[in-house]
Amino acid sequence: MILEHADITIPPGQQAAFDEAIVRGVTTVISQAKGFRGWRVQRGIESAERYVLTIYWDTLENHTVDFRGGPLFAQWRAIVGPFFAKQPVVEHFSLVGEAPMH
Template sequence: MIVEYIRYKIPPSDAPRFEQDYAEAGRSLDASAHCRGYELARCLDEPGSYILRIQWDSVEGHMQGFRGSVEFRAFFAAIKPYVGMIEEMRHYGVTAVQRTEAP
């Protein structure tokens, strides 16, 4: 599994629409066989800053599988207005240093 992090800088006035559009884009992630989970977090200290965290089965699953799919076209259509507001987009490998809250 790998994790993709995307940092956005969104004008606060656009935040409600941004979150609505990402909720729509989430349906495409839900439909992807390669997506293992995702979350969108808004910075409390700087409300225009967001981080999207997406868990993928692999880099190949994301870059070839998802990006070559019908789901990606719908995902990109939903988030296209915000592409120019991306500050950083990177893939990370998960290390053994972690804790997940028990259900």
């Protein structure tokens, strides 16, 4: 499994609208993508305009080729793209170890 980590910055004062948009975008668009396994989005406490979106994919190619190269990516960007203050920084990670959350 691959973890996509997207660091997103939006303009000040847009948090409520972006909260709705990002949840809607993931649940109605990204969730349809091949290899999609789950997601989490968190808003910064010290920097309320900063968000971290994590998405779990079966393979790297499910994100980079299947999703980004297909029609769902344009639908996703139409929902969340207008909120971006700058281009998100997206990186991918593989699991080294974990423990259950309590």
